[in-house]
Amino acid sequence: MFELNTNNIDIFAWVILPILIFLARVCDVSIGTIRIIFVSKGIKYLATFLGFFEILIWLMAISQIMQNLTNVYYYLFYAGGFSTGIFVGILIDEKLSIGTVSVRIITRTDASKLIEGLKNKKYGVTSVDAEGPKGKVKLIFTVVNRQNIQNVIKIVKKYNPKAFYSIEDIRQVSEYLPSYEKPWYKIGLPKSFRNIRKAK
Secondary structure (H helix, E strand, C coil): CHHHHHHHHHHHHHHHHHHHHHHHHHHHHHHHHHHHHHCCHHHHHHHHHHHHHHHHHHHHHHHHHHHCCCCCHHHHHHHHHHHHHHHHHHHHHHCCCCCCEEEEEEECCCCHHHHHHHCCCCCHHHHHHHHCCCCEEEEEEEEEEEHHHHHHHHHHHHCCCEEEEEEEEECCCCCCCCHHHCCCCCCCCCCCHHHHHHHH
């Protein structure tokens, strides 16, 4: 019976606990990465909500490390979970595609078909004539949700494959057009819920 208990302790200390530390770090760092992205985009309520769970999970993981300061084995799983969590957080951000971006396109060739192609897909387009280092160019701007970036790039490559383009994050827009509709996280509280809050 004594040997069985000893084996159980060894399995927990050398297998289960390190894995739990690793998973805890993956979770809290992933949440932290998403929280930072939300903060940068002005999504304050979700960032605050995620911050609570981030620090809660971190405290659970660090408490196990503090109880086993002489075990370098735990440090490796802690560090491994941290680096993996960053990678997972970036993947989650790419999947969520939260935010609005500005796409700037510069082309020296005729851009009429490109502009028409963007308008056909309901993207708002602003174009101006400009002067580049090698002569006259057409400067095209469009603002879209992040999940539509690849669609815009496909249109650019279809009509002006040699065009130069750049993509920049936008924190806030003055109005929402069909090409960048108001995202779910910026839609206000339901009217009935707002009325309850006012009543209080």
